[in-house]
Amino acid sequence: MPTFTETAKATKKKREIKLVGVDMYIITEKGIPKFDDIGAFKCEFISNRGTKVWPGFVSPDLLQVNWYRCRFMATKDVQDADVNTFLDALTKKGWWWSAAQKLWTYDGEPGFSKAY
Amino acid sequence: MGTQHVVTMLPGEGTGPEICEAVRLVIDASGVNIKWEYEDIGLDCLDKYGTLLPDKTIQNIAKNKVALKGPTTTPIGTGHKSANVTLRKVFDLYANVRPAKLIPVLKRPWDKIDIINFRENTEDSYAAIEHMVSDEVAQCLKVITWPGSYRIADFAFKWAKANGRKKIFCVHKANIMKMTDGLFLDAFREVAKKYPDIESGDIIVDNCCMQLVRNPAQFDCLVLPNLYGDILTDLCAGLVGGLGFAPGANVGDGCAIFEAVHGSAPKYAGMKKVNPSAVLISGIMMLRWLKEEAAAARIEKAMFAVLDERKHVTYDVGGTAKTDEYAQAIVDKMHAKA
Structure with missing residues (x-):
């Protein structure tokens, strides 16, 4: 007899997973970061406390902390090794980061939220 | 007529437009000088703009x-x-102010409820940082910051001081979420030191829920992180008569948006059936924010009188009046000679 976990997992739909980008959590006291393209990754947006601060309108009253989520999307098909190269390049450029989260699509649907 | 205020009107969708017209009728009749500028928001914008919140509105x-x-x-x-x-x-409206006060005519099991909730409005699990971190695990980051926590606590104490309130409690779950809720509580305690004349304390969120339904009169002001605030403010609204009478203000340092907290009830759209009181009371809050106390008090007094008479009230409080008939009754009451 299958365990409950096995039963639950059996209901899971098989989905095609594809690496499409990386969310980088950057710590800086110098305000909104600016990035050139880094390898196969291009910065799509930057948010602070969940609010998009680049590109587009930013309220002058917006409270910002020293921790930015920077979304980098792949400009071509990428593998995990490309992320390693990207992280190394980002560090060499002097960016201090607290975490990285790979972004995957599942059957083509994003497995990640947008910023407000 | 006094100073003219220019106010953006966002009628919303479903029953929103008919509610907002009723509320505008009452506010315009109160003697206040407001120029309304109408803008679109909500589901009806999708076809026209491809977004729920067009840039033009922003x-x-x-x-x-x-x-x-x-x-x-x-x-x-x-x-x-x-x-x-x-x-x-977008506007960093970090303070969601949600009063919960008994309206005398609405029969409730309590003698007194007069709570002001200050919900942090921009952080917590509302930071929109969610990922499918594997094909069977979803994760949402709960973001609590020291500046964000300090700011909402300071806002609450300032409001309390300006409005003669005596006691503020911080609602949290810092016994379990020691980093996030712990930070929120620490910031609250730091701010509390600046306001020695106001009694302060803290309460764990689950106990707070139980205490609210057992003895709501013990609470004065509550400061809450976003998610607990979302839930407890509706709980408080239920205590005093439901979302039909629950106003809300979203306030930042440079902007304020006043709104009903109930849904748009699309099944009643166009029937002029729903109670506009929540938006009207939000409008009263807006008038006070605009320093139009006389107009605010005039509307409030007339609204309570109409509710008390029960002749021209909407179906949810036992009447048969349409949305606009209820509004007109309030206008007539304001214009009636004492």
């Missing part, structure tokens, strides 16, 4: 710095971002 609110908003619907699950949350984020 620009108008940025110009006027004050708005009155009708109800909108947020799609559940995947799809478009909530217009409400987007507004709060």
Whole structure:
């Protein structure tokens, strides 16, 4: 007899997973970061406390902390090794980061939220 | 006529437009001088603009710095971002002020409830940082910051001091979430030191829920992180008569948006059936924010009188009046000679 976990997992739909980008959590006291393209990754947006601060309108009253989520999307098909190269390049450029989260699509649907 | 205020009106969708017209009728009759500028928001914008919150609307609110908003619907699950949350984020409306006060005519099991909830409006698990971190695990980051926590606590103490309130409690779950809720509580305690004349304390969120339904009169002001605030403010609304009478203000340092907290009830759209009181009381809050106390008090007194008479009230409080008939009754009451 299958365990409950096995039963639950059996209901899971098989989905095609594809690496499409990386969310980088950057710590800086110098305000909104600016990035050139880094390898196969291009910065799509930057948010602070969940609010998009680049590109587009930013309220002058917006409270910002020293921790930015920077979304980098792949400009071509990428593998995990490309992320390693990207992280190394980002560090060499002097960016201090607290975490990285790979972004995957599942059957083509994003497995990640947008910023407000 | 006094100073003219320019206010963005966001009728929203569903029953929103008919509610907002009723509320405008009452506010315009109160003697206050308001120029209304109408802008679109909500599901009806999708076909026209491809978004729930068009840039044109954002620009108008940025110009006027004050708005009155009708109800909108947020799609559940995947799809478009909530217009409400987007507004709060874009304008950094960090303080959600949600009073819960008994309206005398509405029969409730309690003698007194007069609570002001201050919900942090921009952080917590509303930071929109969610990922499918594997094909069977979803993760949402709960973001609590020291500046954000300090700011809402300071806002609450300042409001309490300005309005003669005596006691503020911080609601949290810091016994379990020691980093996030712990930070929120630490910031609250730091701010409390600046206001020695106001009694302060803290209470764990689950105990707070139980205490609210057993003895709500013990509470004065509550400061809450976003998610607990979302839930407890509706609980408090239920205590005093439901969302039909629950006003809300979303306030930042440079802008304020006043809104009903109930949904848009699309099945009643066009029937002029629903109670506009929540938006009207939000409008009264807006008038006070605009320093139009006399107009605010005039509307409040007339509204209570109409509710007390029960001749021209909507179906949810036992009447048969249409939305606009209820509003007209309030206008007539304001204009009646004492």
